[in-house]
Amino acid sequence: MAFMKSAILVCVTAVLTVYLPQLWTKTRPIITAGTVQPGFEPVAKLFRENFEQGVEFPTGGSAFSVYYKGSKVVDIWGGYADSEAGRPWKEDTMSVFFSTTKGMAALCMLVLVDKGLLDLDKTVASYWPEFAQNGKDNVTVCMLLNHQAGLSYTSENITLAHLEDQDALGEVLARSPPAWEPGTAHGYHSMTFGLYASQLLRRADPKHRTLGQFFKEEIAQPFDIDFHIGLPLESFHRVARITGDAGNMVLALLYGLTTGPVNRHVLWAMVSRETDISKVIESSGDTMESSIHLRPETLALEQPSAFGVGTARAVAKVYGILANGGRTNQGQRLLSNDVIKKITSEAEADGSLDRTVGTETVLSLGYFVGEFQGSPQFGHPGGGSVQGLTDTRRQLGISYLSSYHPLFSLTDDPRFMSLQEATYKCIDNLEP
Structure with missing residues (x-):
């Protein structure tokens, strides 16, 4: 009986934690703004409906941006x-992009490859002996990026x-042994990818810059990309306050046990001895404490795996350029x-489980590779269901950003999924 009372108390607490903040803020007016080009009006309509119907959460804000054939x-x-x-969320509001930052980090490495300064087939040690x-x-280099x-x-x-001492960080990373024989398996380097990439970039770059620099x-500067890996302190006033329930482990477990197989698989990975997620944490x-994203001095540090800050417009623009053959419409x-x-x-789906999260993942040169409605996509999701991705066949660059972190997994958040589906439907109507 005592156990039953405790279980009921936990469930009631969980429900109140989710819904009371929404009731408290329900009287606030719904605000949406922005622009869409002709043919994409249904996306804006759906975006507002998501706020009106409770798909979007009233205790946060969001932004959605799309580039098509090189144009916003x-x-x-x-x-x-x-x-x-x-x-209110404004045109220049930014938020933390979490793991979507790794997509920007990977881009830096590929720019080095493109310039002939980094060879994917060479060893990391040939640039960084330690x-x-x-x-x-x-x-x-290819193994590291994959x-x-x-x-x-x-x-x-x-x-x-x-993170405040790049030389000391480099020494720690250089000393660390691999968890498995390199090249024989894959496992999402959730917090280390950007750190190793930055140290390698410092050695390969003739100017020896950090990845953020x-x-x-x-x-960022040449292409007018409002995204920062190491946020200037004077820009912190533009950053949205992170809120939501994703940090509540009780709610996460309750949600995960009652929803789709992806969430149950991830929850299994969190408690299984067969994955490395506990060691990652x-x-x-x-660097994984939830409160650090509320502090300007923390976001000013370079953690290219998770601390990137920017606008949805910026990330969509980057992926839009990649979808446009790597060039802007002006030829840059x-x-x-x-x-x-x-x-x-070069992406390979071998059916093996990711050593970190215990699910099947396809990772190639720093990006997750998948498809939507039969069209290949690559990009990088992030915590809180933020997204940045490209579809080269449709010439699309898409980004979704929110300050509210729900309990949905990265693959079933109705906020982003509904907007993505509406965008593709508009493209289908525009293309012959």
């Missing part, structure tokens, strides 16, 4: 950047203090089409 065709936003303060310690001497290097977690905990100078130290080149094609042409 959808740029919409709504809700609140800070619901407690009543601060990396060869503890069985990593044969790890190639999450096959066995470096999904480190033997020493990574802390915020390490490289992104700023080679991508432990070795990430205080970001990446060669040959390198872009490698992402999907």
